Amino acid sequence: MIQYSYPTSAFTKISISLFLILLFAYACKKETDKTPPTLLLATENGFIADSTIVPIGFPYRIEFTASKGEAAITNLVVTLTTENGMETALDSGMYSNGFTYTRSISYGASKFEKWEFMIRDKKGKSASTSITILKDETSAFGPITTYSSVKLSAQDDVAGNSFFSLTDGSFYSQHTADANQAKINIITYFGDKLVPSTEFTLSSPGESDVATFYSMIANWVIPKNETRYKPDSLSIPTGAFDAAFNDSLIITNYTSATIGKRKFKIVRTGYVIPFQVTNGLSAGKRGLIKIRSMQNGLDGFIMADIKVQK
Secondary structure, X not given: OOOXXXXXXXXXXXXXXXXXXXXXXXXXXXXHHOOOOEEEEOOOOOOOOOOOEEOOOOEEEEEEEEEOOOOOEEEEEEEEEEOOEEEEEEEEEEEEXXXXXXXXXXXXXXXXXXXXXXXXXXXXXXXXXXXXXXXXOOOOOOOEEEEEEEEEEOOOOOOOEEEEOOOOOOEEEOOOOHHHHHHOOEEEEEOOOOOOOOOEEEEOOOOOOHHHOOHHHHHOXXXXXXXEEOOOOOOOOHHHHHHOOOOHHHHHHOOOOOXXXXXXXXXXXXXXXXXXXEEOOOOOOEEEEEEEEEEOOOOOEEEEEEEEEO
């Protein structure tokens, strides 16, 4: 029998090569075996379908269910792309095995609205989906209601009106607000008890600090009415506000992706403040508040004009 022998060095090289090949194959398999998270859009009645054509201002809802794969979900990003570019509507950290996300939207003025949703897990794996809604080119901007010379007071003016209804333009004092809580969308106070002081502030029943100044609100029915204000107050000239006769200026300045705040701090004369009612009888309606004049202080007030969608 003929026997072959290999030098030790050659045998070692072959062994190392085989080891590296097996190690690489195992690593690739392990990477492939990682299960990514999943994201599933709702398609049943009540949720809008991809490529639906809608008029300006049309209310619609999007919902998806996210489930973890190998690792917990740690991030959710929601973006809106229109003909004017992309906005981030939400970028939220979390630690979740799964959740359902629902968003109620009023269509803006763009030719299209593309909503994209992306989740990422602890291992860096991700999943994404999107839906595009198209504008009905025959649709028009909607009508608005204007409330002029609205005077709203801070908390020490007990006889004054610190509560306002966007439904019918009614005013309420601290004595009459309790009985009309379902109608109230806007509340004003001077934030001297907050650190730092928020000075003259626009708020609503659902804002966390408002009960510090009007204690009875703590006992109001839940969920409380809520209005959110866009932080930017200087992008709309007062002349443009005065000239607005439909809701085009409103919906282009409080878009579907706008992240509003529950209070607007440090109000100043000349500000034009976009807002949206997010809970209550007028939920979904957007508008603008123009500050005509004001007096700062605990017994101060603002004089404003308000334009809101009908």
